[in-house]
Amino acid sequence: MSTTVPPVLPISTTSVAAAGSIESQASQPRITTLAFRAFINHITDTVRNGLSQRRPWAELAFRSAFAKPVSFSDTTLRVRKNYSYFLVNYLAIVALIVVVSLFTHPFSLDLLAAWLFLYLFRPSD
Template sequence: MSSLFSSFKGTAQSLTSIRRPWRDFFDITAVDIPTSSSDSTTRIAQNITHFRLNYTIVLLVILCLSLIYHPLAFVTFLVILLAWFFLYLARDRDEPIVIFGSLIDDRLVLAALVGLTLAGLVFTGVWRNVLVAVVVGVCFVILHAVLRSTDDLVMDDLESPYGHVLADGDEELDSPRGDYSGI
């Protein structure tokens, strides 16, 4: 039981370390119209990489708000969210999953969680609410990512979606096109 709490605490600390401050996320002075479609796609990639946990929280809040008038569905999806968190997102990938003495493959866990989520959608009858909430959330994320300028963002090269291009020539890269280095 204590290992479960220590695992939860460690995961919570690692997640809070990647969450960006909300004042940076909602910085109105950073709103700017992109100059081209290339600029838009670059902004989307950089903002989603930089604000990934903030976007996840926004999507989950929108989903919870869509289920507010369906308490059974809300509790069901809270349990499913906890299952996703503990069985897939928060666990160490090197640590195998053992259930009833049997070693369980990651793909089997992922398939079971997807099946559980779909069953929750069907049995609670709120699949339309969830679908609309996800569409609204994704539209918000894309709109924010396009309009939020990336000029003031500070990212590590490894965190950047273009990190493999910016990497030093000394690092070993698994690329079929060879080794890239910064110009």
């Protein structure tokens, strides 16, 4: 006949207030790291999903598709269609221009890094 011993529970001798402050200090960096990792994963998934929906670049610059619109309503219709059809391509071009401008003006890059640091590591509500 074997007897099973119940698991031993840890016993803490510190006060509840001290334990709460120690626990919150220990968990704070982990929460920040998890929030940062979740933020990066969300950005990565969004970029991958967006780039999977882009149109071929040759189609964007297809010269025979350029023709003078007949009327103003035709112009607005074509702009709306092109905007919705080539949206990801246009966003990639804008993102490339922003990245190049940030690297050619280092102060802007420093300002962006400071803003991201303050945004990502702000205290939670």
